[in-house]
């Protein structure tokens with residue numbers, strides 16, 4: 534770990550401003566998955582044990598710089614209080630006189646959550662005055678929001694210029710697992726890429742290809758590669774703009790890239806639609822490929838079982854709609870059995886592992902979708918770059 538963390542700095546008796554990622558899924562004011570809140574607990578608890586007063590800031594949704602209570606973090610404060618087993622004071626804004634005074638008079642060693650930082654347009658504009666106003670609330674800044682670290686916003690990047698700035702424990706964990714996989718993986722090192730669009734993953738493919746021993750490609754994105762190889766793909770997903778890239782990378786990759794040999798097709802994407810398993814050379818014109826086939830699942834499973842490190846981004850089929858989750862399940866099963874270091878990135882991949890019951894068997898499930906992709910692309914994340922070096 535090349536960045537200072539909360540363990541490298543004295544926080545006793547200090548007001549510590551902690552950027553967390555509480556951008557949780559919510560329906561009708563109810564939190565439907567509190568994983569992101571739970572993931573922030575180690576840092577909060579560590580700071581409390583060290584005698585700090587914890588002031589949390591986060592964004593939630595896309596209120597577009599307007600105060601819109603549909604995007605209020607108040608329900609999160611309530612859930613956090615339950616999880617911590619202690620009160621969490623909620624502030625109705627994140628800057629301004631009332632907040633400044635309120636924060637000054639917080640009981641020492643207590644926890645507060647500020648209202649959605651994106652109620653202010655200055656947040657996403659990374660306005661320096663706004664960043665300074667946030668910084669004035671604390672004496673130390675901790676960034677534990679890996680999921681937002683690819684954005685140079687006031688609360689993720691700007692504020693770090695005005696306070697001693699270090700990583701939280703979740704941020705540290707993310708950087709350790711993802712960083713280790715990229716810089717010094719135990720081999721064989723295998724990457725699995727799936728999901729819908731090739732375009733989003735071009736940077737990842739380019740960065741990972743020289744580093745991995747094998748790159749397994751499934752999901753909707755595989756069909757663009759199959760098309761580039763000259764196969765008829767019927768009504769399957771095609772990312773036409775990425776066809777040329779797919780053709781080039783296949784030539785460059787030799788036998789490093791493994792594509793599906795068979796697929797599950799259906800005439801429509803509907804739960805329990807009539808399905809057929811076909812070799813990739815026989816995809817019917819009027820059908821679409823919605824999952825990898827059983828031979829492919831076996832072949833991918835074998836590669837994964839022999840691996841020591843696996844990085845996975847993107848489901849191998851439309852796992853949300855049965856029975857197109859079977860390929861993803863088979864490969865998750867192989868991964869759980871392999872004993873390899875398993876690192877899953879991206880919201881859909883995490884959701885698939887959770888839904889199919891394998892989440893607890895993975896080494897690390899990244900909390901960052903876009904951030905983990907950018908990290909795997911080899912890009913510097915501004916929210917990380919702004920933290921103090923060790």
Ligand code: AMP
Nearest residue numbers: 728729730752753822823847850851881
């Ligand atoms: P992405 O955000 O690019 O990782 O895409 C994730 C989405 O890809 C998930 O919602 C999956 O349902 C979808 N997906 C996976 N396999 C396929 C497929 N064969 N055809 C269409 N969509 C797919």
